Amino acid sequence: MRKAASVSQIIKRHLVRMSVLGSVLCAGLLYMAYELSVAESRWGEAASLHDARPAAISRLRHELGYGGLVHHYLNTILRPEESSLEEVAFGIGGVESALKEFGALDISPLERTALEIIREELEQFNLALRALEEGEFTSMSPERTYLRLGVTPDRMAQAVETLAMVSGPREGDRQDGQHLLGAFEAAIGLNGLIHHLKVYVLTSDAAALEAANGALTRARNVLDELRAVAMTGTEREAVRIIGRTIDDYARGLTIAAEMVAEGVPAREIDKAIRVDDVPALSAYETLRGFAIARLNERTREVGAGLVTVRWLALVLIVVFLVPFVLQFARVCLGLMKAVPSWLDQVTDIADSLAKEEFDRNQDYSGLPAEFAALETPFNAIRRTLWFRREQAVEGEAQVDSFAAENDQLSGKLATVRKDLDEMTARAESAEARAASAGTSVDMIGGVIESLSQGVLATHGFGKLMFWNPRLAELTGVPLGWFTRERTLKELILYLATRGDYGVGDPTQIADRVIKTIDRELGDGVYRYDQSFGGQFVLALEIVRRGDGTIVFSATDITERHEQAAIMREQATSDPLTGLANRNALDKFTGSMFRHVERSGKVAAVLALDLDGFKPVNDAYGHGAGDEVLVELSARLREEVRDTDFVARTGGDEFIIVMLHLEDIRGAVRFAQRLLRAIEVPIRLSQGVEVSISGSIGVSAFPQDAREVDELFRKADEALYEAKGAGRNCVRAYGDLNAVKDGQDAVEGGKDETPSGLRVAGSSR
Numbered sequence: 001m002r003k004a005a006s007v008s009q010i011i012k013r014h015l016v017r018m019s020v021l022g023s024v025l026c027a028g029l030l031y032m033a034y035e036l037s038v039a040e041s042r043w044g045e046a047a048s049l050h051d052a053r054p055a056a057i058s059r060l061r062h063e064l065g066y067g068g069l070v071h072h073y074l075n076t077i078l079r080p081e082e083s084s085l086e087e088v089a090f091g092i093g094g095v096e097s098a099l100k101e102f103g104a105l106d107i108s109p110l111e112r113t114a115l116e117i118i119r120e121e122l123e124q125f126n127l128a129l130r131a132l133e134e135g136e137f138t139s140m141s142p143e144r145t146y147l148r149l150g151v152t153p154d155r156m157a158q159a160v161e162t163l164a165m166v167s168g169p170r171e172g173d174r175q176d177g178q179h180l181l182g183a184f185e186a187a188i189g190l191n192g193l194i195h196h197l198k199v200y201v202l203t204s205d206a207a208a209l210e211a212a213n214g215a216l217t218r219a220r221n222v223l224d225e226l227r228a229v230a231m232t233g234t235e236r237e238a239v240r241i242i243g244r245t246i247d248d249y250a251r252g253l254t255i256a257a258e259m260v261a262e263g264v265p266a267r268e269i270d271k272a273i274r275v276d277d278v279p280a281l282s283a284y285e286t287l288r289g290f291a292i293a294r295l296n297e298r299t300r301e302v303g304a305g306l307v308t309v310r311w312l313a314l315v316l317i318v319v320f321l322v323p324f325v326l327q328f329a330r331v332c333l334g335l336m337k338a339v340p341s342w343l344d345q346v347t348d349i350a351d352s353l354a355k356e357e358f359d360r361n362q363d364y365s366g367l368p369a370e371f372a373a374l375e376t377p378f379n380a381i382r383r384t385l386w387f388r389r390e391q392a393v394e395g396e397a398q399v400d401s402f403a404a405e406n407d408q409l410s411g412k413l414a415t416v417r418k419d420l421d422e423m424t425a426r427a428e429s430a431e432a433r434a435a436s437a438g439t440s441v442d443m444i445g446g447v448i449e450s451l452s453q454g455v456l457a458t459h460g461f462g463k464l465m466f467w468n469p470r471l472a473e474l475t476g477v478p479l480g481w482f483t484r485e486r487t488l489k490e491l492i493l494y495l496a497t498r499g500d501y502g503v504g505d506p507t508q509i510a511d512r513v514i515k516t517i518d519r520e521l522g523d524g525v526y527r528y529d530q531s532f533g534g535q536f537v538l539a540l541e542i543v544r545r546g547d548g549t550i551v552f553s554a555t556d557i558t559e560r561h562e563q564a565a566i567m568r569e570q571a572t573s574d575p576l577t578g579l580a581n582r583n584a585l586d587k588f589t590g591s592m593f594r595h596v597e598r599s600g601k602v603a604a605v606l607a608l609d610l611d612g613f614k615p616v617n618d619a620y621g622h623g624a625g626d627e628v629l630v631e632l633s634a635r636l637r638e639e640v641r642d643t644d645f646v647a648r649t650g651g652d653e654f655i656i657v658m659l660h661l662e663d664i665r666g667a668v669r670f671a672q673r674l675l676r677a678i679e680v681p682i683r684l685s686q687g688v689e690v691s692i693s694g695s696i697g698v699s700a701f702p703q704d705a706r707e708v709d710e711l712f713r714k715a716d717e718a719l720y721e722a723k724g725a726g727r728n729c730v731r732a733y734g735d736l737n738a739v740k741d742g743q744d745a746v747e748g749g750k751d752e753t754p755s756g757l758r759v760a761g762s763s764r
Contacts, residue, residue, distance in 0.1 A: 063094040065189020074198040114159040121156040157191035187219035238283035245280035454554035577633035585647040603701040604667035607715035610652035611693040611727040664700040693728035
């Protein structure tokens with residue numbers, strides 16, 4: 001029989017082979033880890049390109065912005081004879097499809113709120129589309145049509161920006177071609193260059209012009225980044241074509257600003273700045289095609305890396321791992337064969353030691369010879385008794401342990417039984433109280449639902465407990481939105497995303513509102529007024545109870561708020577004509593001139609006084625004079641721009657402030673047109689027609705003066721000169737100074753020819 005090998009022999013025999021196989025296996029695993037890291041990096045790039053959220057936001061922006069719903073809607077207003085209402089209808093359908101696509105993703109409460117706001121605004125576009133189809137606005141100008149429809153994409157644009165903020169790349173992330181294309185879409189489409197340019201043409205709003213200039217800067221910056229990441233000549237050419245179109249829009253923006261300042265109608269401005277977008281749109285699709293091609297390339301690279309790792313793993317398993325396992329198995333088998341012999345040796349050694357110890361403790365040398373034969377059986381009996389005694393002692397210890405555990409368990413069972421009896425009694429009592437409270441809750445719920453105030457209760461700043469339909473009506477939040485799964489923070493976030501608390505990051509605004517409520521409730525009841533949904537002004541009263549419940553009550557104070565606004569308006573407006581009075585004029589000029597000075601533009605003050613107004617009063621009475629003033633005030637409102645300011649400062653005296661002018665000539669041309677409008681005869685209620693005229697004096701800021709009072713004084717001086725020149729004409733203060741300087745030069749003997757007064761308009 002072969003002798004079993006020792007442990008050292010077994011390990012030495014296989015150590016070298018196992019070490020070599022293990023080293024090669026570790027090297028292969030390290031190389032496979034390197035390949036996996038490369039594949040992971042490529043997968044990260046491909047995953048960012050495959051991310052469904054940026055793609056969904058990009059599609060939503062495209063359906064809403066450049067070439068989408070808002071673009072077609074504004075074009076339909078500006079070009080009713082060229083545009084088609086079907087394009088607007090298709091745009092609405094495209095937006096609805098994009099919303100469904102985004103809603104199918106795993107979205108957060110903030111994103112869900114933004115989508116709800118977009119759907120609400122989309123319904124307003126549907127209503128506007130039906131109004132346009134009925135032909136109600138066919139005879140109106142584009143400016144009036146836009147204002148009458150009252151559909152503005154501002155809230156929708158803010159909601160889309162919220163989605164982009166949540167789902168888009170964070171600051172410091174790598175900006176690939178797809179993300180840059182989305183940023184470019186945002187810079188030129190919805191809430192971008194072309195959107196604000198068209199709104200500016202329709203409204204002449206200086207804020208829209210400023211927003212368009214800001215979007216133009218963003219679009220050019222994104223184009224520079226696209227140019228930097230372009231890898232092929234085709235991409236660089238596409239970026240160049242898009243840049244040329246952006247330059248055309250930049251020139252159009254400058255032309256539009258000049259034409260708006262001159263009072264040119266929106267339809268003529270649109271014709272003058274129209275740009276051919278077809279090359280730019282084709283170039284944009286080319287860039288998108290290259291981005292998709294790179295996405296597919298990254299995907300193929302990831303697949304190739306995974307194939308390499310798969311083959312490497314297979315080679316390691318077949319060539320190295322299997323021999324290593326077999327070698328390890330041989331070591332284990334050798335050890336298993338050696339173990340029985342080691343156990344036998346250990347048992348023999350233990351028996352020998354036990355026998356030596358027993359023999360050493362038992363001395364039979366003093367026994368008689370006849371007992372010597374009993375030594376062996378006595379020893380066997382002693383060993384048996386000793387073994388049985390040890391077992392008995394061990395069993396007794398176990399029995400004592402079991403008895404102690406049984407006593408402890410009995411005590412615990414008694415305690416549990418007592419607790420169970422007490423819980424049963426409390427449950428029966430609670431059930432009785434709940435049955436009694438149910439009736440009270442139903443009665444209180446009916447009372448709350450019938451209240452004219454809106455009521456809401458929440459678990460602190462957490463889940464909603466109850467609410468009444470009046471609250472949904474007052475806040476403009478759909479009643480179906482309220483569920484017990486909603487939280488107070490979600491409600492405030494919905495209102496912030498809708499814009500009720502101002503413009504900005506809705507998440508930050510909601511956190512600020514919650515912190516304010518929490519801080520104010522520390523001092524007791526918190527009361528304040530808030531406008532919701534642009535319809536109601538509510539007086540809110542918020543109370544935190546001792547159990548942490550927060551109760552809101554909302555009372556409609558819209559009528560009282562409107563009355564206060566009327567009182568404030570009466571304090572700053574003329575009661576007869578509805579124009580601003582002197583107080584409002586002082587407030588306006590004090591702030592607006594500083595703004596004009598920062599912008600580098602020119603402003604003008606026009607002092608208007610009616611000629612022949614007193615004879616009308618004398619001949620037909622003061623009632624006829626009031627009719628004349630009301631009619632002329634309406635004509636002034638029709639003639640001025642939205643950025644101009646008109647005030648009645650006396651019986652037949654008016655002041656007009658014009659802002660954002662390139663030079664004083666624009667104000668003079670407007671004054672000439674205004675005189676022609678005043679000359680049109682006025683039919684009185686008595687059936688007679690009267691004709692009056694006007695004289696206008698003009699002063700310019702900052703050329704003539706930088707102080708408001710001095711500007712008014714110099715405009716009055718020019719007005720007196722106009723009246724002295726025969727009335728029904730315009731005089732500018734700068735021309736008065738030129739005449740005075742010329743006269744001084746003649747008196748001083750200098751050979752200079754003075755310039756004459758500029759007379760604008762005909763003298764009657």
